[in-house]
Amino acid sequence: MSVELDVFVVNTTIMDEEVYQLWLDGYTVNDAVKVRMEGGVLEGCDASAEVLHSDTMDQYRTFQMCERLLHSPVKLANQLLFQIPPHRQTMLIERYYAFDSVFVREVLGKKLSKGTKKDLDDVSAKTGVTLKSCRRQFDNFKRVFKVVEELKGPLVENIRKHFLLSDNLARDYAAIVFFANNRFETGKKKLHYLTFQDFAFCAGQLINNWTVGALGESLRSAFVFSDNMVEDMDVDLEKEFLQDLKELKILITDRDLLDQHKSLVCTALRGKTKAFNEMEANFKNLSRGLVNIAAKLTNTKDVRDFFIDLVEKFIEPCRSDKWTAGDMRLYLTHYTNSAHVLDTFKHQVVWDRYMGVIKSCILKMYHD
């Protein structure tokens, strides 16, 4: 005797969260049954592995049918096929769009293309995340990317509205989209120590300060109506700003200005930190590093290397001089503020806009 057909359909679709997670994690039905058995789900029930298998199959089928709807979560709310209580819908969506940080770290900044998708089996082998789960996560990134790419308005808000995600998850997706769009290099060995959350924070900083969308509502609408918006407001860095950054070069090319700047910073720092000697000795190098990064950002290639440059030109020298996080904060604060006192330096606004982001990014990235 064999079961040829076995279905169980309910009017109000309620899914077992545990099985859902197993499905999302890419377990096969048989593996999921094993995991559930080991988890002791049968304890206290007079049921056999067969029953468990049938139940798992039913749930897997339901998830598969729901998957199509989960691809456009807004549909899930007004579709008629499954009657799912609203809080359950939220759970389904949130879990479906959740991702493994090990996985996202691998594809962060890569082009979300077919080629990358083909390489997912390597990623799967490397991270231990099942290929099925890798594909789902990758497709999620791609889907979100495609949808928001064509939309105007704030990135996080767009993601939240179109995918009904929680604030945190929407922010993470914004970071992923932003990285994918600008193709930031994150895979170099020197960057391995950085987590996804480090990058997501930096992305947030960049989105909030360096894009067109960052200029605020009034300016934004002016932009929208004036020059028909070729670039994406939140996804691309503001071109004009990047141009302006070139002007900062004066800080290192003008010798007087450089010395002046150095003496101002050193006066402020003296006696406040153990690493003062190293700071004083390295000031010119460090300053050159930061200003050069700013000046090169008009090149797409250099934008991609933004993070690697930050690490190579700034973070590594500081680390080898054994600066503490406190030292770093102190130094960057005074470095930024001292520029305001320089009489001949006229680019205060651009400087602040640049250094605000750089400072918080470096502080976030300055760890082991």
Added chain:
Amino acid sequence: MPGKLKAKIVAGRHLPVMDRASDLTDAFVEVKFGNTTFKTDVFPKSLNPQWNSEWFKFEVDDEDLQDEPLQITVLDHDTYSANDAIGKVYIDIDPLLSCEAATVISGWFPIYDTIHGIRGEINVLVKVDLFNDLNRFRQSSCGVKFFCTTSIPRCYRVALVHGFVEELVVNEDPEYQWIDRIRTPRASNEARQRLISLMSGELQRKIGLKVLEMGGNAVVGYLQCFDLEGESGLVVRAIGTACTLDKLSPGTAPNTTTHTNTHTLPNTAPASNACNSPSKDSKEPVFSEDPPHPLSGPPTPLRTLPSSSPPPFSPSKPCSRQSSSSDTDLSLTPRIGMGSGGSVGKEAGPLKTLLRQHTQSALEQREFPIFTLTCFPPGFLVHVGGVVSTRSVKLLDRIHNPDEPETRDAWWEEIRQEIKSHAKALGCHAVVGYSESTSICEEVCILSASGTAAMLNPRFMREGCLDTGGSDHRLSRQPHPGMVGSERGEGEVSSTWLGFEDASPPSCGFVHIPYDEFNMPFPAQLTYCYHCRRQKVPDVLFTTIDLPAEAEVTGKGCLIQARLCRTKKKAQGEVNATSISNLLPFMEYELHTQLMNKLKLRSMNALFGLRIQISVGENMLLGLASATGVYLSALPAPGGIQIAGKTPSDLSYDQHISTMQKRIDDTIAKNKELYNIHPPKLFTLDPEAFTGLNTECIEEVVGSPIPDRQRSSRLFRSTSESSDELSELDLSHGKKDAFVLEIDDTDAVEDIQSLLTDAPIPAGFYSCNTEVMPGIYNWTSGLQMFTSVRVYRLSNANLTNQGLNKIFTDLCENLLKSLYFKLRSMIPCCLCHLNFTVAVPEEELIQVAVTAVAMSFDKETQQAADKALTRGSGENEEQLQFSMELCGESTISNNQPTAKPSGVPESAMVHSSRDRCSTWLELLRLKAHTIRRGSVKTISSSERCSPLPEGRSRSLRSTRSLPCGAPVTVVKMTPLSFLPGTRIVKYLGIINMFFIRETTSLREEGGVSGFLHSFIAEVFAMVRAHVAALGGNALVSYSMKECVFMENPNKNQAQCLINVSGDAVIFIRESDQEAIPPLLSSRQTSSTGADGTT
């Protein structure tokens, strides 16, 4: 003649991509009714088109309005080739034709395609302007309300029950061979869907006409079925109960049937009293009509006599034992005194005769005194006789003239006549809880009908009361039933009248035997009712109805199933039909034995909701009987199961038997704990008090005051049975006692094995196939309706009957286990209305479909209520027994002279003496506990009240947690006629839908399971959408009547047909204070009744 149907197409959403190039769709809509078609403009390049069309108006006959569905087709416009169909929506506009139902249909409907399933949604608005037509010869029956619910709908009261209505229409099946087809599968599926929709409409209209002829305004318990007879055609048939219903004003609408009757009864009662002046207290004879008589042989309350009469080769008569009686019945002459054999003249008082005659004439005038209701207003059901059922094997031939479906009509007529005559044989004049079904395999068809023989109170029948005045009275009242003044007036009448009614305890009346005990239709063991001690009751009662609200039950009930598989040789035509009809009686007998044994094993004495299904396949027959077992307090405690071997010589054999016996006894004891069956221990109560009291009594009780089922059962049956020789003797006499299992042959061993291998229900679960589980009152609003379908393939071809039985039993058990596991999050909960359907779709395939609702209840309040109840009922008993003292004596004096001639004097003696001692005992206890009783009362009442608000606040919270701006209305679905914790305020009309789904890419859709899973989900979605469009938020009395699944994996194809129905309703959450659970309140009435007697 005229009616104006208006439809407006508003918008679409989530449409499929029809143009691969642009990834978009150029959609437009065709709206078709009858032969008229309108089109909307093309809305180009959008998956979410906004048509916002004008109102399309159809001027049509109301006849067409009833028959035809509104057909909406969504298409993709294509400039160069033919337009591609996206999908269709059929809208039944019947609900708009009754003024009390829905007024507008408006909402999002899934666009359905028989090949692709749901493809987007469309927003539609439909209205009807109806001009009333008073033409006497009209063919329409607009305005007649239809209900699938088999009880009186919650916001109505019944003024009159007119009786049975049936109709049948036949047609050629547009696609009787789906494999070799000429047109596209889509076209033939759609033709079929449309035809069935048309036929259902026509059927409903014709039934409506019959109802109007009878003077009714509604059909309750409407049951419509399809017979897909293959090449010989397509039959759509329906049965129902015609009623006149009055709408209760929404403010006073009661939430339970128990409540309803307080309004309903006064409406008819004074009238009937007035016109029945000679028998002013017409209830008296009803309850005293069976004078006490001695016991006789063992029981077989199930009366099933299959008969076979394939017309082609036996045109003369059905060749069965019943043939003579059914033949005489065909003459339709009213026969005097048939209700109780010759007893009318002999000993019944004049009042009784009069009543009988009234009742008889009322029902006798009808061709079929048959009712599809399973739940009744209290007082309607007087006595219940037992289950009557008939099966008949027919050979299908082609229906030549669809306009005159005479053969099929004649078949059913024959069956109904037989049912009627069975009921007569049980001394009953009516059949309730009636249903019909068929099972078809190739050209053989088994027609089955079953119901419960019953005596009904004629007050609800117009002719029965002879109360033209009464009905006038009602009519005059009808126009303003909602007025507060009149309501109040009725309330007063009701209270006085209720007191009157309750002069005899109403909770046990229905179990009293309706037949004459000298001319018993079958051997049964009668005792005095354990509740009133005045009337005779059988020891076991089988019924197809729901448990009456007034019935007193000890403990909880449970689902009991008997399963059976019988192999059969493959054969053709007449030979096949004959071999099937030869097998049927044996199957019925075995199913019955199984049921009886399982009932005993659970220590219960009555079955409700019994449904026996026999399905025919090419090489086997499947039998599945499901029922809900309960312990009715009014019936005697069931005896245990005794195992007897024929040759008790061998010592090891004896040992084997005794271990078996022990296992059975243990199981019974365990079950008693499980179902909380602790019947009033009349004879074994308070052992200490007992010993000090009367030595004679102790001897009677065989020195074992502990409730050992085995012993007490012996006691019940006869004192001398303690010697084993006697039981042997009994057997040799051929009276096969249901309690004694012989294990001489392997069959019996199998039986016992299967008895003991029934898996116990996991803790926290209960199950039943009736509306609700007796003994559970505090349902929460948590509810989950589900459908589960399984198909098994029998791998080895040569299976024995035993092997098959085992497989089939395991299959059902596994399915149940699976359900318990899946629903474990709802614990504590009860699976209600568990409805199993079995089929043999192909050789070596068994299909089982289950639909039920899981309802959770509140454990804490349940326990409190349990306590309150046990105390309450204990107190109740004390009062009753006290009152019984005198009448007990009087019955004994009546009893003894009549008992002598019947030849079983001992048992009668034992009985009476037991009666006496119990009453002495009770008297003593009563005296001792007078003070305690008072305190108990207050406790129980406070417990009764306190837990309730808690439950209610919980349900309120749950409603609040739902976001108010939810875009899709939540539609609840349940096979029950109500939703716990809610009040149905409006019935919007019947939902009756038929869908076909077919695929030619089975593997791609996830195999057969994936295909069926999504189809069932789609059906649910479409049902919900229709309910929501009518303005409703629930579908009650839901049932999936047909689920025909065919596959051809080699061709990667599958097809499935599903038919679902139910009543669309609007419910509101209960918020008012009077939310007393139905059973508690019924207890209350019964206890007040008892108070009245004392």
